[in-house]
Amino acid sequence: MAAAIKAKVFQTENTVALARNLIGTRLVIAPAQGEPIARRITETEAYHGEEDLACHARRGRTARTEVMYAAGGVWYVYLCYGVHEMLNLVTGPRDRPCAVLIRGVEGLTGPGRLTRALGIDRRFNGRAASVATGLWIEDDGFRPAPRQILATPRVGVDYAGPHWAGRKWRFVWPAGHDGTRHSRSSSEA
DNA sequence: TACTCGATCGGA
DNA sequence: CCGATCGAGTAA
Numbered sequence: 670m671a672a673a674i675k676a677k678v679f680q681t682e683n684t685v686a687l688a689r690n691l692i693g694t695r696l697v698i699a700p701a702q703g704e705p706i707a708r709r710i711t712e713t714e715a716y717h718g719e720e721d722l723a724c725h726a727r728r729g730r731t732a733r734t735e736v737m738y739a740a741g742g743v744w745y746v747y748l749c750y751g752v753h754e755m756l757n758l759v760t761g762p763r764d765r766p767c768a769v770l771i772r773g774v775e776g777l778t779g780p781g782r783l784t785r786a787l788g789i790d791r792r793f794n795g796r797a798a799s800v801a802t803g804l805w806i807e808d809d810g811f812r813p814a815p816r817q818i819l820a821t822p823r824v825g826v827d828y829a830g831p832h833w834a835g836r837k838w839r840f841v842w843p844a845g846h847d848g849t850r851h852s853r854s855s856s857e858a
Numbered sequence: 859t860a861c862t863c864g865a866t867c868g869g870a
Numbered sequence: 871c872c873g874a875t876c877g878a879g880t881a882a
Contacts, residue, residue, distance in 0.1 A: 728880095732879090733877085748876070748878095750866050750875070751874075751876030753865095782867080823865070825864085826865060829865095
């Protein structure tokens, strides 16, 4: 049964594990008019607090990063390169600035591409990931088999130095990018 | 207030 | 490989 994942789940101490766990869940957006659109998440990245030099919160609280200090379960959407809206889910307990960047969903590779295709922008910044706000994440029990999920270094964060840029905190489900189903290897929650 | 630099993408 | 495009962050 598909159910919206609750904020409490997002408030875990282990954002890296959560980023991996979100692979295969469904990102759902309910437009002002028309049917909701749901696509399985195929690519994520974890950002882990002020100590993580790749994380926007590496310099502490600022106008932009303030939303990351909220308790997990709200969206953090910012404009990248003056062009692309980047969708992140704030995670962790209150005052712990962690987040998961949604980098890809079925049929839509790339963080900037998926937001453009789904009509997601900074209006969602600071809003809850819930049915009420029209953008949420759903768990229907399906997950790719663990060995189908790849862990790689995060993209575009070389500025963080080898120690942080080298962490394999990006998770990819390659087969999911083309919408292919692999029921034989799917697992139950 | 000036200046730099992006958690990217598409086109040359 | 490079330009687009603009707001946050930093320094002054």
